[in-house]
Amino acid sequence: MAILGRPARSHLLLALQLLISAAPAFCHQYKVGDLHAWGIPAVSNSQVYANWSKSHSFKLGDSLLFLYPPSQDSVVQVTRGAFDACNVTDPILHMDDGNSLFNVTSPGVFYFTSGSPGHCEKKQKLQISVLNANGSADAPSSADGPSALADISPSYSNVFGSIPAGQSSSSAPAAPRRPQGVPAIAAAMAVGLLACAGFM
Template identity: 40%
Template sequence: MVTAATAFQFKVGGDKGWTKPTGNESETYNEWASRNRFHVGDSLYFEYNNDSVLVVDHTSYTNCNVADPIFKLKDGKRVFVFDRYGFFYFISGKRGHCLAGQKLIVRVMVHPAAAIGSPQPAPSPMEDDDGDGWDSFWGPLPHNSTIKQTVASYFMTALGGVLVMMYLLM
């Protein structure tokens, strides 16, 4: 049985869009992201003027480094679709805007209805809390969690096989 998953589009920044914070905002981009649940297939809609959105790694996010993005969204109105689960990092492409707070971390989860295949895991988002409050939103992240999950999966598969064999031999 195949179940269709519903994808949602989230507008970053609400009515004002993707803009440099002025200090009068009621919440940061990361506070907004922490209130939402993003799944594979969902998308972010960025609307902006005289700017761009850079998809970067954790180090570039932390350091507001605009020099070597993974991907660049430009042209004022763009949609970014999440094609995997894990963490995604976005910063403004305009120098100085990221340091002012125009940056966003999104945690994408596997949608239960879409968990038929085995999506590739994302790289580890961070090794420890770097003071941006991310741990307060999602809790501390275990080191090498992908490896631990894989080992646990193999163990549970083997244990299940042993139990089936024991049942058949009874």
């Protein structure tokens, strides 16, 4: 292997830097509530989910992990109107396995609450905004009502696939994802190998 001259090394480094910066961003799996997990918030920390949501930036490909005791709680995705009124009688999605994963597959505003009676009224509810490429969440106003929200919010079948006959509620497995960090990892490995070989 020939040793590259200074200009060639500079061009190689520039090319590798461009490759790394052009690589797609990694998707994240967020544990809802972090250490608080999914449950009725303490009276002293009733805004835990609102604050948690504000402290994160969600994007397409991310996922939300709701952890809770399955015999005591559940998660439902609802419309904005149902979220505001704590009405969980007609959810978009119902998950109750204690280890529920929601994959973000479209931009918009998503609303979640506990499916257990009385929990929503005790602030066990979460609203997240997922921005599209132009920086907008494309959320309808509250006056638009559930039908407008249904136009942009993914339904159960759009997010997770069809529900097998005989099942009324479950947390469907996450759809397989294409590895998105491979170009960045490959570029970093190439830089490391070049450095070890004495080219840098």
